[in-house]
Amino acid sequence: MIRYFGIRHHGPGCARSLLGALEQIAPDCVLIEGPPEGEAVLKWVVSPEMEPPVALLLHCPDEPALASFYPFANFSPEWHAIRHGLGRGVPVRFIDMPQAHDLALRREEAAALALPKAATPDPEAPESIGPEVSAASDGEDVDVTQDPLDWLGRAAGYGDGETWWNEMVEERGDRDHASLFEGIREAMTVLRAEVPRRLGPEAARREAIREAFMRKRIREAEKEGFANIAVVCGAWHVPALVEMPAAKADADLLKGLPKVKVSATWAPWTYGRLATASGYGAGVASPGWYEFLWRGHTADHTSRSVSWMTRVARLMRDEDIDCSSAHVIEATRLSDTLAALRSRPRPGLEELNEAVRSVICFGDDAPLRLIRERLIVGERLGKVPAEVPTVPLQQDLERQQRSLRLKPEALAKDLDLDLRNENDLARSHLLHRLNLLGIAWGRVSLTGRGAKGSFHEVWRLQWQPEFAVSLIEASRFGGTVEAASTAKAIETARAATALPELSALVDRVLLASLPDAIPVVTRALEDLTAVSADVSQLLESIPALANIFRYGNVRKTDASLVGHVLDSLVVRACVGLAGACGSLDDGAASLMHGRITNAHKALQLISKEEHRTLWVPALIRVASLQGAHGLVCGASARILFDEAAEAPEDTAARMSRALSRGAEPAEAAAWLEGFLFASATVLIHDDRLWASLDSWMSALSDETFTQVLPFIRRALSTATLTERRELGERALRSGGGGVFHAATAPPWNDERAARPLETLRRILGIKR
DSSP states (O other): OEEEEEEOTTOHHHHHHHHHHHHHHOOSEEEESSOGGGGGGGGGGGOTTOBSSEEEEEEETTEEEEEEEEEEOTTOHHHHHHHHHHHTTOOEEEOSOOHHHHHHHHHHHHHHTTOOGGGSOOTTSHHHHOOOSOOOOOSSSOOTTSOTHHHHHHHTTOSSHHHHHIIIIITOOSOOHHHHHHHHHHHHHHHHHHSOOOOOHHHHHHHHHHHHHHHHHHHHHHHTTOSSEEEEEEGGGHHHHHSOOOHHHHHHHTTTOOOOOOEEEEEEOBHHHHBGGGTOTTOBSOHHHHHHHHTTOSSOHHHHHHHHHHHHHHHHHHTTOOOOHHHHHHHHHHHHHHHHHTTOSSOOHHHHHHHIIIIISTTOHHHHHHHIIIIIIOOOBOBOOTTSOOOHHHHHHHHHHHHTTOOOOSSOEEEEEETTSHHHHHHHHHHHHHHHTTOOSEEEEEEGGGTTSTTEEEEEEOOOTTHHHHHHHHGGGOSSHHHHHHHHHHHHHHHOOOHHHHHHHHHHHHHTTOTTTHHHHHHHHHHHHHHOOOHHHHHHHHHHHHHHHHHTTTTTOOGGGTHHHHHHHHHHHHHHHHHHTSSOOHHHHHHHHHHHHHHHHHHHHHOOHHHHHHHHHHHHHHHTOTTOOHHHHHHHHHHHHHTTOSOHHHHHHHHHHHTSTTSOHHHHHHHHHHHTSSOSHHHHHOHHHHHHHHHHHHTSOHHHHHHHHHHHHHHTTTSOHHHHHHHHHHHHHOOTTSTTOOOOOOOOOHHHHHTTHHHHHHHHTOOO
């Protein structure tokens, strides 16, 4: 006898009812919608060290980017079906289309669409996971993204199928399990007959192939003599499996399918990736809420409301948000009242959220977003046993995570590293090496002076499940993190064609402490520097190399490894700087302005006199360059003024010439913008510069002033509020006929001033 159990892939009510039904019928074979290649690693499901959420990872060893995930949570029906069968010694088999064919089909489809192979596997695409009910119609114009269950939900008086399904299936108590699955089967049969899915040709073909494979495996189980077979699959597929066509029709459909080699393993998963919002086709809207339901909060609505509100209150207090016992009591009462008004037997998540928003959040959605992130979706990260087969690179990473006490977590957190500490320095090396491999477990948010000192790094860490695929893909470079990142850096250096890319790579290699890669990368940088004549690239390369000098001593790396390369870059950039600044349009001038200022900051950081002796004359040539864009000329003049490389009167003379009557107003405004890029305080304390600006603005006609006003505003946009206030106060103090002359008070009119006095006396009760 074959019994079919149509489920939602991650539904606590389905899981509870499925467990009850399996206990009642005691099947001698359990067939589950899933990839047959995963059967080789099913034995770890019953390991005490396995903690959902986890995912079956199916990948092609020859092309690691070709991969699919099959996630499981502790409230997934398939998870408990597997544990039920394995726990009783009953054969457990996966009956979905083998990933050997599925991944091969995806590769062919990607090639047909001219997509790169790396973009082919989408572990979160609906087909990668085996979707349940998805696209449907509403009886009129069909939106293919709609859920067929919406038909049933609206017919039952609900706003959508999701709410209806939750109340009728996922939030139900312990009722008759067999009747639930019989009802699901009947509903899906009607939906498939009345609401045909509108799929593209490839998706329709894949669905037909998948269901043909399921029927094939069911027939095989029958031939083996199993008499009590339980079939667990997505609810949408049940009608296609019950009404079996001829075996020959399925065999014809499965002929000639392409195939690739596939390996299987387990990987930790997160509730965030299990949610529909992540793009996962078989995802659920509220994994955290479903876990809450799975833990027993289904039948007793009072217990459910109080328990949920207690969790909310605990979260609010942890975040220093006021939430008292009175809030919990009133929110619980309101959720029960809302459920009664809507004729529902118990409050659902919608009623609970509305009560929380009204009573605890006072109508503010910001705390509710926190509740959604932490409780409704959740932040759980699963674990897999250490003995699960993995590539050597992942084993090395896990060993370092344990030794360095860096625990992967789904929740983003900050990590402050003191690079003078050996353990923190090793942590920094590991994180930088992973970034070189494209595994962005951590991102630097603050370094150097932005943190607590040049010996500090602040990282933002967040582990993502797809890093499991990235590790497999990166394993071709080596079996350890150090070896793999070294090989990846060398490959990148040999393929690089731009100086900024190479200089940034040198910085990353030194930050990652990869001594075997440093000679290769620096040699590639030297070779490219020797033949490069692009001043823009030379300038863009300077900051990254200067960064190496900042970290050299703290990280115990030899900064002299790139010292001579940096010297060469500075010489070549200074020689060609003036020529590169001529004939620039507004866009090119803005880019050159950024390159000059960034290079100057980098050279300031290094503070080498031989660099200054080359850099200052180069800036003087740019500041004096006839016909150059005002933005770069003004910026160069400001750097010279701040560095005291020119006398103040020389800078005043430059400003006077740039803002003279003969200068084009737009070009003069650009010069002013470049000069004030760092700070406008210089105008407050230097009378000569203030006078030049005042004289220029006073000479502008009304029409010209209107034209250049936006440029002047942009020039002063970087000024702080304090600087703007001080500039305004200086303008008020200024005398004479300039544009910044002191305001003249209007004449006093005694007659008009006396008119409101009588009214004021009456209001204040003052007698004359």
